[in-house]
Amino acid sequence: MFDVTRYAVAADAIVEAGRFLYQRGWSPATSSNYSARIDERHIAITVSGRHKGRLGAGDVMVVDLAGRPVQSQCRSSAETRLHTVLYELFPEVGAVLHTHSVKATVLSCLLPPGQPLTLEGYELQKAFVGVDTHEGRVQVPVFDNSQDIDALAEQTRAWFRAHPEQPGYLIRGHGLYTWGRTMDDCLRHVEAFEFLFECELETMRVRP
Amino acid sequence: MFDVTRYAVAADAIVEAGRFLYQRGWSPATSSNYSARIDERHIAITVSGRHKGRLGAGDVMVVDLAGRPVQSQCRSSAETRLHTVLYELFPEVGAVLHTHSVKATVLSCLLPPGQPLTLEGYELQKAFVGVDTHEGRVQVPVFDNSQDIDALAEQTRAWFRAHPEQPGYLIRGHGLYTWGRTMDDCLRHVEAFEFLFECELETMRVRP
Amino acid sequence: MFDVTRYAVAADAIVEAGRFLYQRGWSPATSSNYSARIDERHIAITVSGRHKGRLGAGDVMVVDLAGRPVQSQCRSSAETRLHTVLYELFPEVGAVLHTHSVKATVLSCLLPPGQPLTLEGYELQKAFVGVDTHEGRVQVPVFDNSQDIDALAEQTRAWFRAHPEQPGYLIRGHGLYTWGRTMDDCLRHVEAFEFLFECELETMRVRP
Amino acid sequence: MFDVTRYAVAADAIVEAGRFLYQRGWSPATSSNYSARIDERHIAITVSGRHKGRLGAGDVMVVDLAGRPVQSQCRSSAETRLHTVLYELFPEVGAVLHTHSVKATVLSCLLPPGQPLTLEGYELQKAFVGVDTHEGRVQVPVFDNSQDIDALAEQTRAWFRAHPEQPGYLIRGHGLYTWGRTMDDCLRHVEAFEFLFECELETMRVRP
Numbered sequence: 157m158f159d160v161t162r163y164a165v166a167a168d169a170i171v172e173a174g175r176f177l178y179q180r181g182w183s184p185a186t187s188s189n190y191s192a193r194i195d196e197r198h199i200a201i202t203v204s205g206r207h208k209g210r211l212g213a214g215d216v217m218v219v220d221l222a223g224r225p226v227q228s229q230c231r232s233s234a235e236t237r238l239h240t241v242l243y244e245l246f247p248e249v250g251a252v253l254h255t256h257s258v259k260a261t262v263l264s265c266l267l268p269p270g271q272p273l274t275l276e277g278y279e280l281q282k283a284f285v286g287v288d289t290h291e292g293r294v295q296v297p298v299f300d301n302s303q304d305i306d307a308l309a310e311q312t313r314a315w316f317r318a319h320p321e322q323p324g325y326l327i328r329g330h331g332l333y334t335w336g337r338t339m340d341d342c343l344r345h346v347e348a349f350e351f352l353f354e355c356e357l358e359t360m361r362v363r364p
Numbered sequence: 365m366f367d368v369t370r371y372a373v374a375a376d377a378i379v380e381a382g383r384f385l386y387q388r389g390w391s392p393a394t395s396s397n398y399s400a401r402i403d404e405r406h407i408a409i410t411v412s413g414r415h416k417g418r419l420g421a422g423d424v425m426v427v428d429l430a431g432r433p434v435q436s437q438c439r440s441s442a443e444t445r446l447h448t449v450l451y452e453l454f455p456e457v458g459a460v461l462h463t464h465s466v467k468a469t470v471l472s473c474l475l476p477p478g479q480p481l482t483l484e485g486y487e488l489q490k491a492f493v494g495v496d497t498h499e500g501r502v503q504v505p506v507f508d509n510s511q512d513i514d515a516l517a518e519q520t521r522a523w524f525r526a527h528p529e530q531p532g533y534l535i536r537g538h539g540l541y542t543w544g545r546t547m548d549d550c551l552r553h554v555e556a557f558e559f560l561f562e563c564e565l566e567t568m569r570v571r572p
Numbered sequence: 573m574f575d576v577t578r579y580a581v582a583a584d585a586i587v588e589a590g591r592f593l594y595q596r597g598w599s600p601a602t603s604s605n606y607s608a609r610i611d612e613r614h615i616a617i618t619v620s621g622r623h624k625g626r627l628g629a630g631d632v633m634v635v636d637l638a639g640r641p642v643q644s645q646c647r648s649s650a651e652t653r654l655h656t657v658l659y660e661l662f663p664e665v666g667a668v669l670h671t672h673s674v675k676a677t678v679l680s681c682l683l684p685p686g687q688p689l690t691l692e693g694y695e696l697q698k699a700f701v702g703v704d705t706h707e708g709r710v711q712v713p714v715f716d717n718s719q720d721i722d723a724l725a726e727q728t729r730a731w732f733r734a735h736p737e738q739p740g741y742l743i744r745g746h747g748l749y750t751w752g753r754t755m756d757d758c759l760r761h762v763e764a765f766e767f768l769f770e771c772e773l774e775t776m777r778v779r780p
Numbered sequence: 781m782f783d784v785t786r787y788a789v790a791a792d793a794i795v796e797a798g799r800f801l802y803q804r805g806w807s808p809a810t811s812s813n814y815s816a817r818i819d820e821r822h823i824a825i826t827v828s829g830r831h832k833g834r835l836g837a838g839d840v841m842v843v844d845l846a847g848r849p850v851q852s853q854c855r856s857s858a859e860t861r862l863h864t865v866l867y868e869l870f871p872e873v874g875a876v877l878h879t880h881s882v883k884a885t886v887l888s889c890l891l892p893p894g895q896p897l898t899l900e901g902y903e904l905q906k907a908f909v910g911v912d913t914h915e916g917r918v919q920v921p922v923f924d925n926s927q928d929i930d931a932l933a934e935q936t937r938a939w940f941r942a943h944p945e946q947p948g949y950l951i952r953g954h955g956l957y958t959w960g961r962t963m964d965d966c967l968r969h970v971e972a973f974e975f976l977f978e979c980e981l982e983t984m985r986v987r988p
Contacts, residue, residue: 187487258566259566277925279925329487330486340831351809358883362984392763392766395699538706602907603903603906674975677902678983745901
């Protein structure tokens with residue numbers, strides 16, 4: 157059982173996030189899924205296939221950390237396990253956002269297989285929690301896209317157990333996953349990643 | 365004779381679609397035309413030459429499937445037959461949108477004559493009705509632009525009779541046609557196509 | 573003497589145009605100037621140096637066709653003569669818009685000196701008054717920028733006397749001039765030019 | 781002691797500037813900082829780490845020209861000294877804006893070390909105070925990014941003491957600093973710089 161008021165607060169944060177992310181063009185065509193923690197065992201998460209710029213009361217459901225619906229007949233995203241793995245791994249995480257931008261898609265396809273995206277020398281790296289200088293490196297692993305979500309979930313669990321300080325990952329041709337203590341932290345991470353992806357692509361255009 | 369309430373509902377969906385598509389920059393300078401099915405023999409369609417971001421009550425008329433005005437003195441788009449062919453061919457289609465974006469225009473001109481645009485490996489392909497994996501291929505034929513709309517209409521009829529599962533086509537230097545069961549499906553297709561066109565162009569910029 | 577109501581209508585069209593053009597990014601940083609015809613001998617025109625997205629009652633003045641202020645202590649743009657030449661040359665012209673976009677600026681600098689921009693094969697050419705096929709050519713002359721506005725005005729007069737069917741011109745590193753019978757026609761021309769400039773640049777990026 | 785009404789007016793200008801700059805994408809992810817002069821010895825400045833699109837009453841504090849908080853427990857930006865140096869150097873300066881755009885970031889990284897950005901031949905250079913022709917040159921020095929703000933502050937002081945007519949500077953991989961007599965002048969400078977940065981990058985894409 158979960159606290160209904162905490163569910164309502166989490167759902168509200170998700171609805172607001174959707175308006176912002178859709179308007180920025182990062183969640184087009186009913187893509188993307190978002191979640192927020194209710195308690196140690198429950199998360200609120202978007203129902204599969206909804207328009208992210210027009211989320212409403214009926215578009216956010218509850219699942220447990222195994223990804224099973226709780227008190228709901230709806231179906232959550234096929235990628236629910238990619239969310240729950242992060243809540244399991246990082247007890248302090250309060251929100252996870254998965255977005256689909258053109259920049260994330262293209263950049264993830266341009267990188268050679270097996271090579272992470274390395275972000276370095278950008279002042280904006282300081283937008284990530286725990287980073288207080290532009291002199292470090294942010295490593296963004298790029299996992300191959302797969303419809304086998306359980307396998308992908310285990311890959312991400314293994315990678316982030318080994319690199320808990322890194323703030324997100326890409327799935328090739330697909331999109332970004334990032335997280336934070338609060339929804340505001342998580343949205344700031346999305347903004348920072350999108351900014352840095354655009355910087356990387358803009359640079360590649362001039363120096364391919 | 366057609367049901368006037370169904371006309372009004374169709375016209376309203378068209379007006380709303382226009383606001384969205386114009387605001388996104390996909391229907392500039394009075395270009396584009398949109399339609400929605402009223403019944404088996406009638407469609408609502410935009411009057412020729414109107415500003416798509418400011419459509420109002422007088423900007424949507426009725427035509428039959430031969431493209432003839434019904435209970436109207438207005439003139440529909442010169443491209444009306446490109447719409448009606450699709451309603452004839454696919455009885456389940458409820459809406460057709462024709463848009464003019466920079467990306468669709470440029471991409472259609474960059475492709476070698478006779479070669480379709482092939483979209484492959486993008487998660488966002490799942491936004492198209494009937495697609496549930498990124499592993500398939502979406503084929504987008506590119507027809508040469510022509511002011512002989514009847515001839516162009518027959519070309520599209522022949523191609524889509526042979527490829528009914530494909531969700532849209534381009535006219536070179538001109539724009540996109542796509543369709544769906546409902547206006548929402550159709551708008552999702554436009555968004556998905558524009559996203560994928562931008563991905564393709566963005567990739568070409570780095571790897572010409 | 574001019575009709576005050578006609579002035580007010582012209583000024584209102586200019587204020588509205590400014591909101592649109594500024595919001596699109598085509599009149600940044602107090603650049604640009606706009607005018608609308610009041611009668612055969614008077615035009616309403618923006619006062620020099622005003623913020624184009626926030627034009628108000630005091631930001632539109634009257635000048636005669638020689639560019640002299642009428643019933644006003646304000647100073648109109650240094651480029652006023654580039655407007656009045658067009659009203660002299662084309663009695664049917666009701667509005668002239670001069671905008672400063674990134675695309676117009678860059679494209680005008682990339683073209684070899686003495687060479688016009690040729691727009692060809694684009695369906696959107698039909699947005700220009702008098703064009704009803706994509707098969708023609710729109711020629712856009714590019715004049716060198718100059719602070720000697722009288723000389724520049726005479727260059728444009730000579731060119732458009734010889735090519736009255738062409739809808740606009742560029743000044744290198746500076747911006748676009750276009751016109752129309754009504755402000756709506758003129759705004760449609762700006763939209764069409766900006767679309768086509770973007771198409772040209774987008775193509776050059778892939779095929780330099 | 782400072783006049784509280786003057787503080788309130790300065791704070792209001794900063795809040796409004798933030799809404800504009802965030803909406804344009806030039807202050808993402810809680811980056812950037814803004815200030816406005818209260819009197820010869822005090823400036824209003826944003827509190828560190830706030831969301832620039834949602835600044836409110838509690839997000840603007842007062843510091844003296846040595847950068848020390850006045851009547852406040854808050855912490856101003858680590859870069860406060862980069863603001864105060866400019867107020868010390870130029871008694872007529874009333875506002876300083878520091879923004880983080882993709883264009884400024886990428887362009888500053890693409891320029892060879894030690895080389896300023898030279899802007900030349902653009903009509904929009906006239907948007908800078910004191911420039912009345914496109915024929916001059918705007919020089920924008922690019923300082924290496926550093927977490928040693930005092931050292932950076934002294935570098936900027938030395939450079940602008942020698943070049944007081946230049947309107948701004950870049951920090952590599954970081955962003956833009958510009959200033960003006962009023963907040964409106966300063967915002968016009970940001971718009972002009974962003975326009976010109978985009979022109980430069982757009983040109984490099986075609987002619988790398």
